[in-house]
Amino acid sequence: MKVIIVGAGKLGNKLAEALINVNCDVTMMDISANVLERITEHLDVLTVRANGVEIETLKKLKIQTYDLMIAVTDSDETNIIICSLAKQLGCSKAIARIRNPEYAQQLDFIKTKMSIDHIVNPELATANEIIRHLLKSYTFYSGDFAQGKVSMVDFNIADMTALVGKKIMTLDNMKGLLITAISREGQVIIPHGGTTLEKNDIIYVTGTKDNIDNFARLCNIPVKTKHVKKVMILGGSKVGYYLSEKLAALGIKVKIIEQEQLRCEYLSENLEGTLVIHGDGTDTKLLEEEDLSSMDAFVAATGYDEENLLMAL
Numbered sequence: 001m002k003v004i005i006v007g008a009g010k011l012g013n014k015l016a017e018a019l020i021n022v023n024c025d026v027t028m029m030d031i032s033a034n035v036l037e038r039i040t041e042h043l044d045v046l047t048v049r050a051n052g053v054e055i056e057t058l059k060k061l062k063i064q065t066y067d068l069m070i071a072v073t074d075s076d077e078t079n080i081i082i083c084s085l086a087k088q089l090g091c092s093k094a095i096a097r098i099r100n101p102e103y104a105q106q107l108d109f110i111k112t113k114m115s116i117d118h119i120v121n122p123e124l125a126t127a128n129e130i131i132r133h134l135l136k137s138y139t140f141y142s143g144d145f146a147q148g149k150v151s152m153v154d155f156n157i158a159d160m161t162a163l164v165g166k167k168i169m170t171l172d173n174m175k176g177l178l179i180t181a182i183s184r185e186g187q188v189i190i191p192h193g194g195t196t197l198e199k200n201d202i203i204y205v206t207g208t209k210d211n212i213d214n215f216a217r218l219c220n221i222p223v224k225t226k227h228v229k230k231v232m233i234l235g236g237s238k239v240g241y242y243l244s245e246k247l248a249a250l251g252i253k254v255k256i257i258e259q260e261q262l263r264c265e266y267l268s269e270n271l272e273g274t275l276v277i278h279g280d281g282t283d284t285k286l287l288e289e290e291d292l293s294s295m296d297a298f299v300a301a302t303g304y305d306e307e308n309l310l311m312a313l
Helices: 010-021 033-042 055-060 076-088 101-114 122-134 209-218 238-249 261-270 284-289 305-312
Strands: 002-006 025-030 046-049 068-071 093-097 118-120 141-145 150-156 178-184 187-189 202-208 230-234 253-258 274-278 297-300
Touching: 002 010, 002 076, 010 025, 025 033, 033 046, 055 076, 068 076, 076 093, 076 101, 101 118, 101 238, 122 238, 122 297, 150 209, 202 209, 230 238, 238 253, 238 261, 238 274, 253 261, 261 274, 297 305
Parallel strands: 002 025, 002 068, 025 046, 068 093, 093 118, 230 253, 230 297, 253 274
Antiparallel strands: 141 150, 150 202, 178 187, 178 202
16 A cells, blocks of 8 residues: 655644555655655654645656645644545545534534545543543544434443353344444454453444434433532643533543643634633643642643643552
8 A cells, every 4th residue: 555644743743654564655745854854764654745735746756656645734724625636636535633622513514515535633632531530431533424413333242241152143133223333452443243241342433423322221221420510621732622612522521731821722712611711821820829639520621741640649
């Protein structure tokens, strides 16, 4: 498989490394010569110093011979244009990273009109995973299929002893649901009707929310498992934005502490049901004044890993 990655940042680097490990022919494009030089020292890839929106460069690379275009530059708009151009010039498939919350409600439109095959949003995926842990829910992933109408959910068979030893084709209460994958001892299995469920299997079920909730009830798994009512978020990043938006929609009181005033103004204007505090979230006095001790959960979502670790501690 021939793959071209535009944007040689952290994500582009990791993608290249992963694709090389599965014997893909990888080309990396970026406007920074220094970044590309560092990459060639560690990875066996073809590097091209250019802007991904340059049509002549794409033609010289014979983009029509590539199986996949992945655009992961810092600009959502640039990623959209790059993928659209690549598809129009003959590239088989295109994937764009789009992170801006302002585009979140129109991703399907963008995919259709710009001929993009798949859109990834790492910040939104991170927020979904944090919510799963906060609510101690059985939901593994949701909100990415059919505008949120369809979810993928995980269930631990250890909590559903009646299903142990049964073949998938014999399961009751699966109307409108599909077991898409099974995680067993660290391995992912794509099941079929004759697959037998074993103790400690994790099954991934796809379906509508109502059908999944009904299945959970019939299996005596609590559907409403919300354990938090008040959450404090450190950092008004994109992760903090998505997290606040989703938690507020669930009726949870959210308080964000953000250091940059302009970002605070943006958050307060675009988030409903969220209290935005302008201040240094690493200041313990401020945290005490904002009644941290009364919060059910604290989420560190700044752009600095070290700060997140320290403040979580």
